[in-house]
Amino acid sequence: MAKGKVLDVTQHIKSIFHEEPDNTFTIHETQDAQPILDYAKRKYNDYGDKLTTGKRGDWHQVASIPVVIWDQWIKETNGAILKDKKLLSKKLNDPEFKYFKTSPTTI
Known part of the structure; x- marks a missing residue:
């Protein structure tokens, strides 16, 4: 190059x-994804009990994805990941990407 x-x-x-x-x-x-990974790890470790208020339902944070990774996933899936929740869940539940998760839940 x-x-x-x-x-x-x-x-x-x-x-x-x-x-x-x-x-x-x-x-x-x-x-530099390190600040994002550090944040996700801190949130994951501070998660606590799954029954605490704000940790159930449709609207709570489950991951923090670096922008360059998100862009890569969009390119790899020809944009399908933007519309397909199952595809995004599959990525985030993959052990390869566990460091992006901010909660110990299955997405």
Whole structure:
């Protein structure tokens, strides 16, 4: 990959433009996800009893997903993850992504 030029840096996301010798280009995005993972771990560890008020029903936080990962999932599923709750649940219940969960529940 050719040397890149920084396009933008916002909210811990860095976008780098790479111009290739064959007149194509690539935009590479990186994100410091550690603060998000630390937050999710803290929330997960502080979760406590599942019967506490605010931990049941339809509207409570269950995960914190880094933006670059969310964008990757959207691309991988051709946008289906935006409309398919089961697909999102499958991702979040996968042991590979357990570090994004903020509660010890099955989604």
